[in-house]
Amino acid sequence: xxxxxxxxxxxxxxxxxxxxxxxxxxxxxxxxxxxxxxxxxxxxxxxxxxxxxxxxxxxxxxxxxxxxxxxxxxxxxxxxxxxxxxxxxxxxxxxxxxxxxxxxxxxxxxxxxxxxxxxxxxxxxxxxxxxxxxxxxxxxxxxxxxxxxxxxxxxxxxxxxxxxxxxxxxxxxxxxxxxxxxxxxxxxxxxxxxxxxxxxxxxxxxxxxxxxxxxxxxxxxxxxxxxxxxxxxxxxxxxxxxxxxxxxxxxxx
Amino acid sequence: xxxxxxxxxxxxxxxxxxxxxxxxxxxxxxxxxxxxxxxxxxxxxxxxxxxxxxxxxxxxxxxxxxxxxxxxxxxxxxxxxxxxxxxxxxxxxxxxxxxxxxxxxxxxxxxxxxxxxxxxxxxxxxxxxxxxxxxxxxxxxxxxxxxxxxxxxxxxxxxxxxxxxxxxxxxxxxxxxxxxxxxxxxxxxxxxxxxxxxxxxxxxxxxxxxxxxxxxxxxxxxxxxxxxxxxxxxxxxxxxxxxxxxxxxxxxxxxxxxxxxxxxxxxxxxxxxxxxxxxxxxxxxxxxxxxxxxxxxxxxxxxxxxxxxxxxxxxxxxxxxxxxxxxxxxxxxxxxxxxxxxxxxxxxxx
Numbered sequence: 001x002x003x004x005x006x007x008x009x010x011x012x013x014x015x016x017x018x019x020x021x022x023x024x025x026x027x028x029x030x031x032x033x034x035x036x037x038x039x040x041x042x043x044x045x046x047x048x049x050x051x052x053x054x055x056x057x058x059x060x061x062x063x064x065x066x067x068x069x070x071x072x073x074x075x076x077x078x079x080x081x082x083x084x085x086x087x088x089x090x091x092x093x094x095x096x097x098x099x100x101x102x103x104x105x106x107x108x109x110x111x112x113x114x115x116x117x118x119x120x121x122x123x124x125x126x127x128x129x130x131x132x133x134x135x136x137x138x139x140x141x142x143x144x145x146x147x148x149x150x151x152x153x154x155x156x157x158x159x160x161x162x163x164x165x166x167x168x169x170x171x172x173x174x175x176x177x178x179x180x181x182x183x184x185x186x187x188x189x190x191x192x193x194x195x196x197x198x199x200x201x202x203x204x205x206x207x208x209x210x211x212x213x214x215x216x217x218x219x220x221x222x223x224x225x226x227x228x229x230x231x232x233x234x235x236x237x238x239x240x241x242x243x244x245x246x247x248x249x250x251x252x253x
Numbered sequence: 254x255x256x257x258x259x260x261x262x263x264x265x266x267x268x269x270x271x272x273x274x275x276x277x278x279x280x281x282x283x284x285x286x287x288x289x290x291x292x293x294x295x296x297x298x299x300x301x302x303x304x305x306x307x308x309x310x311x312x313x314x315x316x317x318x319x320x321x322x323x324x325x326x327x328x329x330x331x332x333x334x335x336x337x338x339x340x341x342x343x344x345x346x347x348x349x350x351x352x353x354x355x356x357x358x359x360x361x362x363x364x365x366x367x368x369x370x371x372x373x374x375x376x377x378x379x380x381x382x383x384x385x386x387x388x389x390x391x392x393x394x395x396x397x398x399x400x401x402x403x404x405x406x407x408x409x410x411x412x413x414x415x416x417x418x419x420x421x422x423x424x425x426x427x428x429x430x431x432x433x434x435x436x437x438x439x440x441x442x443x444x445x446x447x448x449x450x451x452x453x454x455x456x457x458x459x460x461x462x463x464x465x466x467x468x469x470x471x472x473x474x475x476x477x478x479x480x481x482x483x484x485x486x487x488x489x490x491x492x493x494x495x496x497x498x499x500x501x502x503x504x505x506x507x508x509x510x511x512x513x514x515x516x517x518x519x520x521x522x523x524x525x526x527x528x529x530x531x532x533x534x535x536x537x538x539x540x541x542x543x544x545x546x547x548x549x550x551x552x553x554x555x556x557x558x559x560x561x562x563x564x565x566x567x568x569x570x571x572x573x574x575x576x577x578x579x580x581x582x583x584x585x586x587x588x589x590x591x592x593x594x595x596x597x598x599x600x601x602x603x
Contacts, residue, residue, distance in 0.1 A: 048479060049478075050475065050478075069478070070475070070478035070479055071478045071479075071481045071482055071483055071484070074478070074479055074480060074481035075481045079479070079480070080479055082475075082476065082479075086473045086475060086476035086479075087472070087473065087476065088468065088469045088472035088473055088476065088477075089472055089473075090468070090471075090472055090536075091465070091468055091469065091472060095465055095468075098462075098465060099465045099466065099469045099477070099480060099482070100480045102462060102465070102466055102480060102481055102482055103481045105462070106462070107461075107462060109458065109461070109463040109490060111461075112457055112458060112460075112461025112462060112463050112464070113453070113454050113457045113458060113461070114457070115457060119461065122462070123461075126462075162476075162480060163479075163480070165480070166480050166481055
C-alpha cells in the first residue's frame with residue numbers, strides 16, 4: 001500500500017528525518033512512535049506533501065507521490081488528522097464533513113449559483129453521506145453546531161470523520177488520543193477499530209499513549225533523533241531495551 | 254433542517270430588499286420623496302452591491318482588501334467607455350446592460366490579476382498591496398487620454414491636443430476630467446435588480462461546494478489542502494467574483510451621473526465600503542446591505558444639522574460597533590432571542 005524509501009529532510013543542518021524506510025501493507029494498523037522531537041510529525045508532513053523531502057521516495061499503490069501538493073496527495077488517497085486539531089471552526093459540523101466530500105461530488109460554481117439539478121442531486125447525496133459518517137462517530141445530533149464549539153474529544157473525532165469523507169485508501173492519525181482521558185481513549189480505540197473494519201481502511205498513526213499503541217497497532221516503527229531505532233511486531237518492539245531506553249531515558253546511576 | 258434555516262435566512266434578505274424597494278417606489282410615486290433623497294437612491298444601490306461583494310472577500314474568504322474602490326473604478330471606466338462608443342448604435346437598454354457586463358468582465362479580469370499576489374500574501378501585507386493597487390489604478394486612469402476619430406483610437410498621457418484628433422474626433426477619456434457626457438441608464442429599478450442579482454450570486458455561492466471550499470481555506474488553509482481543496486483556485490475565484498461585482502457597482506455608478514473622474518474612487522471610498530462590511534458584521538451578507546443603506550444615507554439625511562452631522566455619524570458608528578461586538582450587548586440579544594423562541598414554543602404547544 002505505502003512504501004517509503006530512504007526518506008530524509010533537514011532543517012538548517014539538523015536531519016529531522018534521516019533515511020526512513022517503511023512498508024505498510026493493505027489493511028494494516030501501523031504505529032509510528034518515538035520520543036518528542038523524533039521526527040514523527042515531520043514524516044507525516046512529508047507523506048502528505050506539507051514538506052518536500054530532500055531525498056527518498058513515497059509510493060502509494062505503485063504511484064509515486066513524492067513532492068506532490070497536499071491536495072493532490074489527498075486526491076491520490078491519503079487523508080490525515082493533525083496533532084494540534086485543525087478544524088474549520090466557524091463552519092458547522094456537517095459542513096466540515098461536507099468539505100471533506102469536496103472531491104467526491106463535484107459540480108461547478110455556476111451550478112452552485114443557479115442551483116441546477118446537478119447541484120441539488122450532489123448536495124442531497126453529500127448531506128446523506130455526511131450524516132452517515134457522523135453516525136459512525138455518534139455525532140449526528142451535533143451536526144448543526146459550530147465545529148469550534150465541540151468538546152475536545154468530539155473535535156478529534158470530527159477530524160477523523162472529515163478525513164474519512166475524502167474517501168482515502170490510507171488514513172494518517174497524528175496523536176489521535178492526545179489530551180483525552182482514559183475513557184475517551186478507550187472509546188477512540190473502539191472507533192478506530194470500527195473504522196478500520198467498516199471501511200476496510202489502512203491506518204498509520206502516531207501516538208504516545210502506550211496503552212493505545214499496545215492495544216491496536218500490529219506493527220511499529222520507532223524513531224529516535226530522526227532515525228529508525230527499531231521496526232517490527234508491536235509486542236517485540238515494546239520489549240526491546242533500546243526502545244525502553246529511548247522512551248524512558250538511561251539510568252545514570 | 255439546516256437547509257431550511259439558511260433558505261429562510263436568505264429569503265428574509267431578499268424580502269427585506271424588495272420591501273425597501275417597494276416602499277421607496279410608493280413614496281416616490283405618491284410624491285413623498287424629496288428631490289435630495291431621490292438622488293441618493295442609485296448611489297445607495299451602488300454601495301450595497303460594493304459592500305456585499307467586498308464581504309465575499311473579507312468575510313467569506315477572510316482576506317483584508319483595501320482596494321475595492323479600484324475595482325469599482327475599473328468597472329466605471331470600462332462601462333462608461335463602452336456606453337460612449339455604442340451610444341446610438343444599440344438600443345439604450347441593451348447598451349446599458351452590456352455596459353454593466355463589460356464593467357464586470359474587465360474588473361473581474363483585473364481581480365484575477367491582483368489575486369496572484371493575493372495568493373502569496375497575508376494579513377497586513379495583503380492590505381498594503383490592495384491599497385496600493387487601488388491608488389495605482391486611480392492615478393493611472395487619472396492621466397490617460399483616449400480619443401476616437403475616423404482613423405481609430407488615439408491614446409496619450411500628455412493631453413487632448415497630443416491625441417491629434419481629426420475634426421470629427423471625440424475625446425472619450427479626458428485625463429483628470431474623467432469621462433463626461435455618459436449616456437444614462439441607471440435607475441432605482443436597475444439598482445434594485447442588480448442588488449438582487451448580487452445577493453443571489455453571493456448567497457448561493459456561500460451555500461455551495463465552492464463557498465464551503467472558500468470558507469474552509471479561511472478557517473484553516475492546511476486542513477483545507479489536506480482534504481483535497483485547490484487553495485489557489487478558490488482564493489482566485491473569490492477575489493475575481495468580488496472584483497467583477499464591484500465592477501458592476503462602478504458601472505452602475507458611472508451611468509447615474511453625466512461625468513465622473515477617477516479621483517472619486519480613492520482609498521476613502523475603499524475604507525467606507527470596508528466600514529459597511531465590518532459594522533454590518535464580517536461574513537454577514539444581510540448586515541452589509543443594512544449597514545450600507547443606513548450608513549450611506551444617514552450623513553446625507555443629517556445635512557440639516559450641518560456641523561453636528563459628522564459627530565452624530567461617529568457616535569452612531571460606535572453604537573453599532575458596541576451593539577454588534579460588546580459582550581453585554583451580545584448577552585442581551587441572546588436573552589431576548591431566547592425569550593422570543595420560548596414564547597413561540599409555548600404557543601406551539603398549546
